[in-house]
Amino acid sequence: MIDLHAVRRDTPACYRQVFLDSAGSSLPPVGVLDEVIGHLHREAEIGGYRAANERLDDLEAGYGVFAELLGCEPDEVAFTDSATRSWLSAFDAVPLAEGDRVLVTEAEYHSNAIALLRRAADTGATVEPVPSDSVGALDVQALREMLDERVKLVSLVHVPTNGGLVNPVLEVAAAAHEVGALVLLDACQSIGQLPVRADELGVDIISGTGRKWLRGPRGTGMLVVRRAALERLHPRMVDAGTWHAPDKISLRDDARVFELWETGVAERLGLIAAARYALRLGVDAIASAVTDRADRLRAGLSGVDGVTVRDLGERRCGIVTFTVDGVDAEHVRDTLVSKGITVTVSRRGSTVLDMTRRGLHEVVRASPHYFVDDEQLDACVAEVAALRS
Incomplete structure (x- = not known):
């Protein structure tokens, strides 16, 4: 169980606002803040290279920390500057040719979709959405009916940006592997709030970010590439290797082939500190606390006349989306912010397939972490109700 008072003491800003x-x-x-700022101060004292050299052991240990968090081996972990960089680097390394097929969920995220459709146009491959089931999750039976030997990749969004849905990863991975397809799991919205383990989910590649539920710095991301999958990939945008002779190079033979040499060391150290913090709390305990808070918020909002909760799926997580009759989402957001309640807006352009299918243009998105208490959640519901009145 999460010690609410302890995590709130570690998050001073949560006393001054309702952060959702x-x-x-x-x-x-x-x-995490101390780690980042402390290293920046050290860089200012002795320069970035010397400061980084002082922390080489800590930086190296980070691979083991994320291997523990994400259920893989340390040499299957790479660090990047964002979830987008992680996803794009991995996707670009998947060999595609004319006639190949890539299957996606209706919850596919816009930056993924841009890369998918651009590369399909360049290669002659196709990108095909798998229908959702009656509750909005990926329909595993429909997936099985679409799979054949031409499917080279299944791009699976674990948790969409615009709702609390959790897709069935294990079942998708098992089905995709029956035809030899790789599975790339976009865990941008799940790492840090749900258990995400490669060894349990059976996926080949996992991309994620530090800034969201993991509570790390911006400008940080991580990538898991299983050893068997790496043998099938062809990384192109690389500098992780050795230049042996004027016409001879060799690349790293582990996941770090996807890393760039230049990186924000302070941010990397902060990311590692955030992962250690999550491990100390326990991922299962985090998941339970986040789900409880989201369930409370959903229940409260569902009881407000004129408010519709928009989350799909039987299994739901920490993202809560809703609309208010007669009030546009930006006005809801801005009104709540003026009351000290931080929420955001998710628009159609972020998840075109899903939002179009449901006839939605925008939703208000609230995402309470474990440091939010019940009184703050109830305050959010009360302010939304006040909007209606």
Whole structure:
């Protein structure tokens, strides 16, 4: 069980506001902030290279920390500057040719979709959405009916940006592997709020970010590439290797082939500190606390006349989306912000397939983390109700 008072002490800003945007960019714990700022001060004292050399052991240990968090081996972990960079680097390395097929969920995220459709146009591959089931999750039976040997990749969004749905990862991975397809799991919205383990989910690649539920700094991301999958990939945008002779190079033979040499060391150290913090609390305990808070908020909002909760799926997580009859989402957001309640807006352009299918243009998105207390959640519901009155 999460010690609410302890995590709130580690998050001083949560006393001054009702912070409900951990799906956007969460509030880092004090220890993460201290790590980042402390290293920046050290860089100012002795320069970035010397400062980084002092922390080489800590930086190297980070691979083991994320291997523990994400259920893989340390050499299957790479660090990047964002979830988008992680996803794009991995996707670009998947060989595609004319006639190949890529299957996606209706919850596919816009930056993924841009890369998918652009590369399909360049290669002659196709991008095909898998229908959702009656509750909005990926329909596993429909997926099985679409799979054949031409499917090279299944791009699976674990948790969409615009709702609390959790897609059935294990079942999707098992089905995709029957035809030899790779599974790329976009865990941008799940790492840090749900258990995300490669060894349990059976996926080949996982991309994620530090700034959201993991409560790390912006400008940080991580990538898991299983050893068997790496053998099938062809990374192109690389500098992780050795230049042996004028015409001879060799690349790293582990996941770090996807890393760039230049990186924000302070941010990397903060990311590692955030992962250690999550491990100390326990991922299962975090998941339970976040789900409880989201369930309370959904229940409260559902009881307000004229408010519709828009979350799909039988299994739901920490993202709560809703609309208010007669009030546009931006006005709801701005009114709540004026009352000290931080939420955001998710628009159609972020998830075109899903929002179009449901006839939605925008939704208000609230995402309470474990440091939010019941009184704050109830205050949000009360302010939304006041909007209606």
